[in-house]
Amino acid sequence: MRTAVFLEAVWREPAEVLGALGERPWAIGLLTGGAEAGWSYVAAEPAASLVLTAADSQDPIDALAALAGPPAETDPAGPPFQGGVAGLLGYELGDRFEPLGLLRHDGWPDLACARYDALLAFDHAARRVLAIGRGESRAAAARRAAAARAWLDLPARPLRPLGVKLEADPPAAYEAAVAETVRRIAAGEIFQANLARSWRGRLAADAQPIDLMMRLAASSPAPFAAYLRLPDRAIVSNSPERFLRVDRRDGALLASTQPIKGTAPRGATAAEDAALAAALAASPKDRAENLMIVDLMRNDLSRVCAPGAVKTPELFRLVSFANVHHLVSTVTGRLRPGRSAGDLLRAAFPPGSITGAPKVQAMKVIAELEGPRGPFFGAMVWLGVDGAMDSNVLIRTAAFVQDAEGWRVEARAGAGLVADSVPASERAETEAKIAALAAALTAAPEGPNRE
Structure with a gap:
């Protein structure tokens, strides 16, 4: 049985620590x-890693389980993630669960x-840090915990401008794709699809x-931000959206998802902002859009949850971020005995909020009109040694090569x-969503970002 050691440490901002490690592969x-x-x-410095390309025939869920190794006990008073597997699930991973012949991106x-046997866990509420080490012996676990704690002493990385000149896909091309999607919805091919637009540039x-x-x-701190550095690639995500979460409680695995559907920009004044938020909360279009994805996620969870266990405790909650307001709903369930977080991923990936309904046909439309997505609209995930899991939806995301x-x-x-949907309005929504990311990428050398 692998053991764990926890070492308390003085608070330091996690983004600052990550900045000191960020150029290391697999940070x-x-x-x-x-x-x-x-x-x-x-x-950083994982014990083992796993990369699956389209040419690799391994079953991804089985490969993740093999990477994770045998389950282990966790401290109930500790953080949700106390070591295990973490990383990127690209959008086209879904092609392994529902074969559609999807092309790959770049x-x-x-x-x-x-698999990370050494990590730092930052408790924002209590302003404390835990250095966690895991190993076959207590001595090995202690060495890894001490190595993780030493990361807190690394010098801070200065905040640098990125100097990117972003070029967007032509607005007319995106609006034409929106119009074609609406035509297919009117013809009864699908009910909804999430169609994306690209911005490209080069770092200074x-x-x-x-x-x-x-x-x-x-x-513009986000609730589900994520970063992964690979040897020649990197992902930066400022995601506001949770995909799937699994908690172990009283011997059962409890699942939840919080799809976002429905968006409005922030206002320039308090009165305008409140009016935009109220209009979003009351919008029949946005509520219907949200409800379609709630129904889709209820169906996905029902594939691996106990009969009658899937519930919707929250619908259309208004949540405000730096540049936009969103409607967020919550779906919960209890996994059937013998089912795992991996089974839930197999049942529900890729996220319904960025595909559409019906999911498979929406994915076909997206593949035709948008093309391959790669990391975009996949997920960043951690899978704990105790069978727990949490993951985001890779929106508000930049991919580097x-x-x-x-x-x-x-x-x-x-x-x-x-x-x-009105093509010009949908194009404007993409611009509101990309605003914080674009501001950070194109920030001038002097002065703070303005969101």
Whole structure:
């Protein structure tokens, strides 16, 4: 049985620690921010890693289980994640669960995860840090915990401008794709689809992907932000959306998901902002859009949950972020005996909120009109040694690829399309969603970001 050692440490901001580690291959950060910030995690130097490309025939859920190794006990008073597997699930991983012949994007793997036996857990509420080590013996676990605690002493990375000149996909091309999607909805092919638009650019010569993560953490902290550095790639996500969570409680595995559907921009004044929020909360279009995805997620959870256990305790909650208001709903369930977090991933991936309904046909429409997605609209996930899990939806996300000239960057933002969608309005929604990310990427050398 693998054992764990926990070492208390003095508080330091997780984004600052991640910044010091961020250029190391397989450095990872799962950061939470805002008024309801809970636990953040930072890790590097994994014990083992796993990368699956389209050419690899391994079953991804079985491969993740093998990477994780045998289950272990956790401290009930400790953080939700006390070591285990974490990393990237690319959108086209879904092609392994529902074969659609999807193309891949820019060389991105379907899956890139690692097992972290040393990590830092940051308790935002109590302002404390735990260095966690796991090993076959207490001495080995203690060495790993001490190594993780030493990361807290690394010098801070200065906040650098990224100097990116972003170029967006042509507005007319996106609006034409929206119009085609609406036509297919009217014809009865689908009820809803989430169609995205791309922005591309290149980092300044002295900038790194971690610099974007640090800027976003400082200017517009998000509840499900994430960072992963691979040898020649990186992901920076400022996601507001949880995908799937699994908690172990009283011997059972409890599942939940919190899909976001329904968006309005923030107002320039308090009165305008309140009016926009009220209009979103009352919008029949946005509520219907949200409800379609709630129904889809209820169906996905029902595939692995106990009969009658799937509930919807919350519908259409208004949540406000730096640039937008959103409607968020919650679906919960209890996994059937013998089912695991991996089974839930198999049943529900990719996230319904960024595909549409019916999911499979919506994915076919997206593949035709948007093309392959790679990391965009997949998930960043952790899978704990106790069988627990949490994951985000990779929206508000930038993907970096290193080449001979430096770092290329791409970002995407999408809109949920229904029968009464107006192409120009949906295009404007993508621009509102990308605003914080674009501001951080293009920030001038002097002065704070303005969101």
